[in-house]
Amino acid sequence: MSEQLAASVAAVLPGARADLERLVRIPSIWADPARAEDTRRSAEAVAELARDAGAADVTIIAATGGAPAVVAHFPGPAGTPTVLLYAHHDVQPTGDVGRWTSPPFEPTERDGRLYGRGAADDKAGVMTHLAVLRAYGGRPPVGVTLFIEGEEESGSPTLPALLQAHKDLLTCDVIVIADASNPAVDVPGLTTTLRGLVDVTVEVAMLENPVHSGVYGGPVGDALTALVKALATLHDADGEVAVPGLVHSTSSAPDLDEAVFRSDVGLLDGVQLLGSGTIPTRAWAKPAVAVLGIDAPRVAESSNVLLPRARARVGMRLAPGDDAVKGQRALAEHLEANVPWGAQVTVTLEPGRAEPFTIDGTGAAYDAARRAFTEAYGNPVVETGIGGSIPFVAEFARQFPGAAVLVTGVGDPASRWHGIDESLDVAMFGRAVLAEALMLEELARR
Template identity: 85%
Template sequence: MAHLPSTALTAAVTDALPSARADLERLVRIPSIWADPAHAEDTHRSAEAVAELARGAGAADVRIIAADGGAPAVVAHFPGPAGSPTVLLYAHHDVQPTGGDDQWSSPPFEPTERDGRLYGRGAADDKAGVMTHLAVLRAYGGRPPVGVTLFIEGEEESGSPTLPALLREHHELLTCDVIVIADAANPAVDVPALTTSLRGLVDVTVEVAMLEQPVHSGVYGGPVGDALTALCHALAALHDERGEVAVPGLVHRSSEAPDVDEATFRSDVRLLDGVELLGSGTIPDRVWNKPAVAVLGIDAPRVVDVSNVLLPRARAAVSLRLAPGDDTAKAQTALANHLEANVPWGAQVTVTPGTGTAAPFSLESTGSVYDAARRSFAEAYGNPVVETGIGGSIPFIGEFARTFPGATVLVTGVGDPASRWHGIDESLDLAMFGKAVLAEALLLAELASDAT
């Protein structure tokens, strides 16, 4: 199976897809929300299911590993011919919370096909990545043309907190020459992408205090302000009148990536009619190469619980995405200083740095491995590969690059803009899933040819 011609490999992938689709549905039915302690056992069941699938695909050695306090991860080895490179295939089997089961068009953990898309939590992010790798290994009959280490993590949606420990403890087990990460997205179902930049992330909690206790708003309102209004002043200062991030000292970049159609972008986001896009420049630059700030939550009374008092304290969680090239410590300090400077009326302010920090990252997209990827993905999708950025943050990519500095990292996609990762009605385009499997299978063949 190691030297299948392209047509035979295409046929083998086609034969592998029905069982891969069925097993993807099986995995989607497991609510592996590691971030929710109530689903810890489900996440262990998910890892066991992945391990079973790896054994069935012909793995020579399958282990479930975990760092202290961490989620279960699966490692499986598929030996390659002597002298061939080792490729680590990464995905994750944990998923996001549903965001409210009643908001879905169909139950989030009951996979449902509609109009060529498979709906369900994890159908795209990232159980499709898990089954992409396994379908490729099945297409090769469990005997790929290169050495393969399958590594399926279990806590990516929680920020991979124990991944550094896993990589240290199992360094020899995971050592490789190429890392293929199936945890990104394509710009369209027929346009393959290699992700080469990711934004970073810092967050803070800002608390404003003005009174020792609540006081009557009628008796004291006027000369005495309330903490929530003071907090709102500070939060409003995070953007200028155009919606650009107003925090000074942050990195802003630009690229030559072509702009995208605004109407399509608005539709994908489900932006309400009349709501303006923030900032300036192309949409890709605003999403990939410029900072973005958001208020994620505010501690204050609910509207139904209010009384006529001036609030003594109020606080908010503020999240800041960083452009590639920025420094997390400096950016977090800049955000804190900006908030402190914009709290009015002499109110007391305390800014507490958060722990959800992720450094921005860029990949060098040159060399023989990237050349092989471009050929393989273009053949599978029928369109040339584009390089994209990600507006979100994936801390583990930098962790892999630091741990295995000699390995080439490829970040590939198993979703598209309509997949709604982390959102309601997450879905996978099934035709694109087939193309992703073929592209990865062709890539392994290309890497084997390059090594001979």
């Protein structure tokens, strides 16, 4: 490792940490229309940081109806490859703010971890890339295109149109996606499998209007009960997904310690893990279904009536090797077939599908990454899967089939991405910056 590069990385980390906190303070929840202006403000802040890092040009782009994304170019020496560094500046909704230990948009450090929505997913990824570019004084050893998306947490619905319209701005030889997780804070991971994602909305109707539950209950059912019965058929008694026609696979990764896994997740005492097989198999290689929301009266506002209609949103993760269009249709057909009592059912296929993806972890780019990450972390790289979905990966692979794809980590099992008290291990953030800086150096040599 170059002592000069290590010193340069160390020198930029305090400023990168401060700018990460600045980004976390912007509630860029593109999924919430009320936060659209905040998401634009977040893009402008990223663009400003890219200019300050020495970008030759910076552009904010968006597809029709889509969120703002930032593209910045840092030319490299002649003959070197072009590396696209990807992250996203939008974040998930906070959930119940009252359950956060500290306010979600006020970054707070506790015990070496920085807490806040987006502190890990994925504003840490944004600042990892920018810190590396700062360490090189804006003149990296390879050509760099910085691409910071603004709607990843909404499923990237306009990404295909965005890539098609701006393909010339994004052409590259290697793609580095800082939007995954490491097995541990001192163990680097390269993600080689991703699950896909599809959503549907199911609506059940049984009555024209609400009616008295005492007068008519018994011979007449209600839509919410019918909906709940249909949703209950999505899993078998062991918690395996029961939707026919889906791909189920296995993972060869070593099993995780169940006690540690339960602690990281925050499972309550006595709550069982669903399904069968190792934890990596269940989390990375099999489908998963969750009821994301139900439209129904709140308990405090309920009354003794039979509900005429009820609606739910169901999300499904697809195993690597499956197809998002077929999987979404299979989910819809299962729900349509399992609504009881002759109730009317309408299933809407939601946009924003994400294809599952398997990455070929061989070649010069992967060799460079393994060397760099092993040196920076002091431990060998572990190939992992990820249960989440990154729509960008499959879409970019379609648009640029010759580019090598590397999915790297800025989180760890305790980061609680999408959950309450999301956090980033501060020491690991420094390792991630150093690893990426070394990787660019390795890619220049190769």
